[in-house]
Amino acid sequence: MPDTPAPPPAEAEIAALRAEIDALDDAMHDLLMQRAAVVARLAGSRAKGQGSPLRPGREAAVLRRLLARHSGPLARERVVRIWREIFMASTAIQGPFSVAAHAPQSAETRLARTHFGPITPIRVHPTPARALAAVSDGEASVAVLPAPAETDQAESAWWARLDVPRLQVVARLPFIAAPSAPEALVVAPVPPDPSGDDRSLLLIEAEADAPRGRIAQALADAGLAAGAVLVLRAGEATLALAEIEGFLRADDARLAALPWARRTILGAYAAPVAGDAP
Template identity: 60%
Template sequence: MTPDTALDPALPNPLAAARAEIDALDDALHDLVMRRADVVARLAASRAKAGSPSPLRPGREAMILRRLLARHHGALPAEALVRLWREILAASSAQQGGFTVAVYARSPELGRVAREHFGSLTPLRTLPTAARALAAVAAGEAQVAILPLPEEAEAPEEAWWTGLDSPCLQVIARLPFYGAEPRPEALALAPGAPDPSGADRSLLRIETTEDRSRAQLAGALTTAGLASRMMQLRRDGGVLRALVEVDGVLEAGDPRLAALPVDRALPLGFYAVPERGDIG
């Protein structure tokens, strides 16, 4: 097409046609987003009548994202798809009851992970320690705490899991749920039990005053039907504490816990397995 023919109103203009098609698609997308919001509003009203305490459903959100990722194809990157839906899901949660997120931002990247997961409009409070973030949730000043993924070599004051008041506060999600590039990981904690997603992992705190090796604890877990994917050990004041990750949903009252030869075995919550390859 020459410059002269490009201006001829009698000839089709591919750019104008493409823009018109995009405008029509934008209108259709907008209509569907508004319809979705209406459905969420009806759901929020029914939950309010039932006295449902929290709008957060991390397991349900994980199921939605897994389904969309499984059917996704084309030029749009999968990570962009997840970012779009994380904003939609965060807005839907806000429709059902506002909430604030308390972030122990040990690094700036952790705050970014929290922001991407909970959306650009969700209030985030940055706090200087893990204990302060957990205290904000316990006091009702925030509804979710974002804490760094535990590391075995971290300082005692950083090992927040050793004193977690479960089941009052429990792990409900692992962030980021999807990511093509390596980045710091975090755990989300909130009051009440999380909801299963169909592919979950649980965290368990074990305490014993007996001197047990890592291999002995791993063997006892396997014998009880709780083979560990990860184990971190800390010895403080004559008490050995282990943070253990196992497959599936593990809750208080599970008969496998009673089979463990330890002083205490306390589930700390569970989370949907993230969709980014092997994380264990």
């Protein structure tokens, strides 16, 4: 019988590359199954206890480590998207997880969907209070709310009435910095965990006529580096929300140096990382 003709060189090369990709897919799937088995063991470990599987600080630390070693044509944003799905798959193994969101803009809903995955249940609520109530009542695992802004009014500033320490800010979206894009904060019924590069939110209640400059100076004098200070006039008081560099704890001696007794740490979140250069 005549010999089967060899495929053209280009087709042979494509077939070899596809076979290599198939082998890599199998290896990646094997590792995903191994990872899921370890997560299942962790979920059943007595040492872990019955606490929430939510660890946004650890997730951010893992992503930073992977991005620091990353190279090649795969975009950094894609790496984050892939691992975000892996994180949420692992969370689902450990128990039910859902999101309550108040998203006045569709972009904020997309932020929540991108961060928590396409199949995570997300319910959009008409007000921040309703979203927070869903978390307080155990109907949702976390709330995703618009990031504080200078345009916030007393009635819409959810951060001014956050039920700390029962609820705390634990993450900021998106993790990959996106200039001029909408941002959101994640609130959960668990304390934030440090990632190694964090920012904390500090709420200060000052006198009614306290100027922003005086509040910023008091923070600086206390050794607290504030990236931004939002000011909200609320009746007989001035509420100031400061984004403080680092992971701030309640026993931090610098807090005692502030001239105002009413100060509350609303939580902390991992500092965002840069995306690919344009």
